[in-house]
Every structure is written in structure tokens, then in C-alpha cells.
Amino acid sequence: MAASINTFSGIVELICEANTLNDHLLTCNHLTSAESQQNYEVCKARCSKLKEKTEQLNLKTSNDEDAKSILEEYAQIVLDVTYIDENQLVEDDFPEQTANTRIRNVLNHIDNILLVAKKTFPNLQPTDCLGVEIMEVILWRKGALLYMYCHQVIPDKERLKRNVMEIKQILYDGISYLRQMLDVRKPDCQQLSDLELHVNDTLQLIKSGIYTDTHLLALMYCGEMCYWYVQAVRDGLFDLSPEFAVKDIGSRVLKSYIKAVQGPLKGAGWTCDRAEELLAVIVS
Template sequence: MAASSSQQWNDRAEKLHRRLERLREADNDDPLLLKASVTLQSLKDACSKETQNCNGLPCLRLYSQRFLLDLDVKECLHWRRGALLYMYCHTVGERENWNLSDQRIFHQCLRDGVYYLLKMLKTRSPIQLNDEVSFQDLNTATLLAKGIFSDVHVLALMYCGEMCFWALSYCSDVPPGSDSETHSKILNFKEVGEKVLDTYVSVCEGPLSGQGWSTDNAKKILEFLKTR
């Protein structure tokens, strides 16, 4: 009984290992994936022990920990971080009437917020539409091809674009790289802002047309960004 249970957990661990490797190919330094890798190794070690209890409770606990670090949780964490920084920056900006007392800290928060929102938007790969993929609804297929899997993804595009606008409008006195770098390279707010807002406008006026998504502010920001 114990041997059979151990083999079942070994099989599950191997499947998880293959999924984890595919995720790490896209982002090898992500802390969530690194933690998942450690937990998975603990699961494999537990499965290999001859003294493993037949009920498999230690393996079940480790398996659950690994499963909960999957795409949905990773995407949710990036969204929460980015959205909270967006709301913080919006609140500070409105409170100070955008006459910021500390541009450097505000700039850092904007950069971190854009970074996490981009991570959230890139967590899932867009669906590649080809002859091997069948779909019944063209609008849905178009959204999936652009990496839009929910209304939260649409909102993330707009949040990201607004934060890029704030950075260029109210933190122009902060030279690139002057504050401590949180990420490996400096974000190009103009380039990122144009890209996410172009996508936002295209999906809101395309497959999401008539669904209540306004593009007025996005177009105004795009006009500003394209003249920078």
C-alpha cells in the first residue's frame, strides 16, 4: 500500500516538474517559481522515502503548497501589487494636486507599479491562432490572441498607461537611474505607455465595442505620449 501511494506521488511530482520547467523558461528568476522549485524538491524527497506513511499526508501537504504557486496565484499577486501601487499614486497625486513633494519616491512607485502590471499581463501566453486552433467566436479569439483573458487584463492595460503618463508628466525632473534600481533595466515609460494603450484602444473599440469601456482618456494620453 505504501509503495503504491509513494509511486502515485512520484508520478504527480514528475508532472509538476515538467510544468514548472516550462514556466521557468519564461522567467527563471521569479521568486514564486524559485520557491515552488524548492517545495517540489521536498515533495520528491518525501516520495522517495521508504518510511512514507500509506495515507500520504506529508506528500499531500507539499503537493498542495506547490499547486497553490501556479499561474492563477502568480498572476493575482502581480495584479494586487500593481493595482495597489496605482491606487496609492492616484491618491497621492490627487491629494497634492499633482504638485508632488517627493518626485523621486513617486517615480519609484510608478516604476514598480508598471513593472508588476506588465508581469501580470505576461503571466499567460497569448493564444496563437492557426489552422490547428478552432474557435466559434471571433471576438473571443481576438482577445485571447492579444493576451486578454479577463476584464482585469483590460483594466491593467489602462492602469499601466496612466502610470506611464504620470511618470512623464509629473516626474520629468527625476533623471533615469538616479534612484535605486529595483529592476534589471530602466523602464521606457513612453514606449510602454504607447504599447499598452494602443492595445487597450484596439480591444475596447474592437471585440469589446459596446461593452462600456471608454477610450477617451486613453486616446488623450496617447496623443501626449506620441509627441514626447
């Protein structure tokens, strides 16, 4: 089937984005480690091939599947490039003078995946054209990056006080991204019915929204960010917004984590000491 008008314009958009990403990669020169630089070179080569692929498309005969394939490839390259940038931020210990700008740059690049998906397929939800796994990775990476920033910055009480409003917003955003990530995947009734007959432990995890180790880690990260938020309120640094039920959110995700670790995942190498400690503070 030939491309629809929407997909036609979407493929043109993908061609433009492939060129933009390629130009961005060609001008980047901020990496300190040889491994990071090597990984960047790999991404540049992949992007160059993607650029060639989009330029060779026949706009009259290309279809939705062609556009989805290119969109997914574009998304993977952006995610890989930004992962290198994130690792560089961690390696640099999130320097106070530049961290916020660099974090926003990473988030903007990741968010652009969703913008391109919407322009390419305006009648579809991003999950429908990118797939569940890519959508989860997008939200996980955004939430995990903000978690890592807070993990570095919040123990530094003076830096926390200097950047209190920014950190409050970052905690709010990080919690929101991780909650969205945990809600992307929904099991269908048939899947639950089949599992109920065969694999009880797996069924318990899926009913709790835990499909992978990353989902379990997202529960812990989200719970710890809720703890930091609650602690900052108690220290008089934040005001508690009535519409942001941070204690309820933190309590719920930490209980889900503890239940999984003490139940189906018992003996699998996970511990819940820290989660129990955080939960006790949140509900006190």
C-alpha cells in the same frame, strides 16, 4: 508517491508559515469597519483550520499534491487578508505618515507567497506550483495597490514633491508588476487554432493578451502610471532613465486597450476617452 526530500522540507516550511500567519492574524486589530473586521475573522478561522491541517500531515506519506493543495490554500488566505488591509488603506486615503510602511507590509506578505512556493518546490517556477490564476492575482494586486496609491497622491502636488523619489520608484514598480501580470498567461498553438475556427472576437483579445476584464484594466492602469511618470519627467520632478522605455510601454499598452475597446469589446460598457487622452500626451 511519498514526498521527496525537497517536498518534505517544503511541507515543514508550510507548517511554519501557517503558524506565522495564524499568529499575525491573532494580533491584528487595526480595522475600522465592521465589515472588514468580520472578513478578518473569517480569514482567522480559515487560517486556524489550515494550521490544523498542516499539523496533521504525515510527513512520511504526504506527496507533492498535498503540498500544492496546502500552498494554494495558504496563498488564498494571504491574498484575502491583504485585500482587507488594502481596502483599509484606500478608506484611510493613504495617510502620508504611515502609507509607505503599510504598503510595504502588504507587499511583503504577498511576496512571501512566492518565497514559500520556492522553498516548497525549489525545482519549479512559482506559476507551476501556484497556478496561473493565483500568479496573475499576486502581480495584479501588487500593481493595482501601487496604482491606487499614485491615484490618491499624485494630484496633491505638494505631497508629490515631498515624496518624489519614493513615488518615482512606486510608479516604476507598479508598471513592472502590471506588465508581468499581462505576460503570465500564454495561449498554446492548438488553442489559437481552435478559436480561429469559431470565435474571432475572442481570438483577437487573446492575441492581445486580454483574457479577462482584469487584464483589460491592467492595461489601463499601466498606461496611466506611464502617463504620470512621463508627466513628472516633463515637470522636472524625475529624470528619465534611458533603460526604462516608459513612453514605449505606455504607448503600447494604451493602444492595446483602445484597440480592444473599439474592436471586440465595442458596446460592452468600456470607454477609451481617457486612454486616448493619455496616449496623446505620452506620444507628443
